[in-house]
Amino acid sequence: MVNRSYWESIGYLKNPDYLIVGAGLVGMYTAYFIKKNNPDADVLVVERGPFSEGASTKNAGFACFGSVSELLDDVDHYEKERVVETVKMRYDGLALSRKIFSDEAIGFDPCGGIEVFNGQLGVLFEKCSSRLDEANDIVCQATGIRDVFSIRMGNPSGCKGFTHYIYNKEEGSLNTALFNRALYELCLKHKVRFLFGINVNKVNATNKVVECGDYEVISADRIIVTTNGFVNDILHVDGVRAVRNQVLVTEKIPGLDLKGCYHMDCGYYYFRNVDQRLLIGGGRHVLGQPEETSEMATTVEARDLLTEFISRHIDIDFVPKIEYQWSGILGVGTDKKPIIKEVFPGIFIGVRMGGMGVAISSLVGLQLSELVLKNN
Numbered sequence: 014m015v016n017r018s019y020w021e022s023i024g025y026l027k028n029p030d031y032l033i034v035g036a037g038l039v040g041m042y043t044a045y046f047i048k049k050n051n052p053d054a055d056v057l058v059v060e061r062g063p064f065s066e067g068a069s070t071k072n073a074g075f076a077c078f079g080s081v082s083e084l085l086d087d088v089d090h091y092e093k094e095r096v097v098e099t100v101k102m103r104y105d106g107l108a109l110s111r112k113i114f115s116d117e118a119i120g121f122d123p124c125g126g127i128e129v130f131n132g133q134l135g136v137l138f139e140k141c142s143s144r145l146d147e148a149n150d151i152v153c154q155a156t157g158i159r160d161v162f163s164i165r166m167g168n169p170s171g172c173k174g175f176t177h178y179i180y181n182k183e184e185g186s187l188n189t190a191l192f193n194r195a196l197y198e199l200c201l202k203h204k205v206r207f208l209f210g211i212n213v214n215k216v217n218a219t220n221k222v223v224e225c226g227d228y229e230v231i232s233a234d235r236i237i238v239t240t241n242g243f244v245n246d247i248l249h250v251d252g253v254r255a256v257r258n259q260v261l262v263t264e265k266i267p268g269l270d271l272k273g274c275y276h277m278d279c280g281y282y283y284f285r286n287v288d289q290r291l292l293i294g295g296g297r298h299v300l301g302q303p304e305e306t307s308e309m310a311t312t313v314e315a316r317d318l319l320t321e322f323i324s325r326h327i328d329i330d331f332v333p334k335i336e337y338q339w340s341g342i343l344g345v346g347t348d349k350k351p352i353i354k355e356v357f358p359g360i361f362i363g364v365r366m367g368g369m370g371v372a373i374s375s376l377v378g379l380q381l382s383e384l385v386l387k388n389n
């Protein structure tokens with residue numbers, strides 16, 4: 014039996030009305046919206062890390078809704094209406110976050126986005142340039158904004174070795190640290206309870222309890238799982254798989270002239286200027302099978318691949334020192350839409366956030382909270 018005092022039991026470990034597993038952006042937004050609409054409810058978020066430790070604090074901070082090559086790839090696989098819906102969710106999700114927080118609070122910068130093409134991507138560029146109107150039409154249907162994408166020749170600012178690029182006037186970036194912090198503080202303001210360092214081993218759907226390692230069993234009438242790529246560790250959910258993405262941040266680079274959010278090859282590579290350092294990530298399509306994992310490790314292969322990319326495409330005349338390398342886990346599936354549903358009576362999930370989860374996190378949290386409250 015765990016050595017718990019009466020006070021710990023009635024204070025920290027009291028069974029809540031709503032128990033959320035995972036303090037990423039989706040878990041926190043869900044908690045916030047439940048409290049906002051039902052202030053008397055007791056909402057507890059349990060998180061295994063010392064702070065939110067999933068993709069939400071490991072990402073690149075692109076406030077994006079899809080590059081031309083990604084959108085056209087999606088149209089080739091799904092119905093156009095579905096792609097429009099996905100873009101709309103990303104765009105509206107970003108707008109909702111910017112309504113809740115000031116741009117300053119989350120470090121939002123309307124810097125624009127740039128999709129770059131090198132000689133090896135000639136066929137992809139042909140496809141994107143010949144179908145640019147189609148991509149613009151998708152975005153216009155989703156957002157009401159015309160001619161978001163435009164084609165330019167040569168290298169964008171700060172780059173070398175590219176033949177063309179497509180400028181996206183509506184994309185932006187945000188500061189991932191500020192965003193997570195602001196949302197956490199908003200939750201505290203609304204009296205959401207948090208318990209960090211609680212690793213949930215299993216969600217027992219029949220008894221409506223979560224079993225937490227050496228700790229207690231916590232039960233609630235409503236259990237909401239927002240562990241995204243890690244969901245299958247604790248609850249079986251079809252259609253979600255974990256994949257890893259690795260990121261490097263260099264030392265400060267004087268004169269680094271990148272302006273905006275840069276993507277390449279359907280978003281598989283991405284880079285930007287962060288505090289005068291180069292942040293670069295991705296390459297999962299080249300790294301292959303080893304990145305099909307939920308293990309949060311870093312590899313030499315990813316570091317070498319991204320370092321080589323820097324030498325080939327960043328317009329600087331030295332090899333910068335890599336000062337940070339990390340990995341994060343995405344929840345993906347063949348369908349790009351998130352899964353927001355009640356999977357067993359009283360057990361809800363909000364997962365499969367894909368590569369643009371920063372954008373959609375607010376709307377997923379809102380929709381999930383509405384579903385949970387509707388089923389009270």
Ligand SMILES: Cc1cc2nc3c(=O)[nH]c(=O)nc-3n(C[C@H](O)[C@H](O)[C@H](O)COP(=O)(O)OP(=O)(O)OC[C@H]3O[C@@H](n4cnc5c(N)ncnc54)[C@H](O)[C@@H]3O)c2cc1C
Pocket residue numbers: 034035036037038039040059060061062064065066067068069070071072073074075076077211212213214239240241242243246247257258259260294340341342343344363364366367368369370371372373374
């Ligand atoms: C490297 C990388 C770059 C990205 N770049 C971008 C970008 O630029 N723009 C963009 O829009 N999106 C980006 N994404 C995607 C985006 O970050 C995610 O889609 C989004 O953060 C998912 O949020 P979430 O709350 O659903 O999941 P997460 O942030 O993963 O949160 C899940 C939480 O659950 C916790 N947890 C997991 N298992 C347990 C357990 N058993 N018990 C207790 N707690 C548990 C985790 O510690 C974590 O805190 C990127 C992702 C990665 C990995």
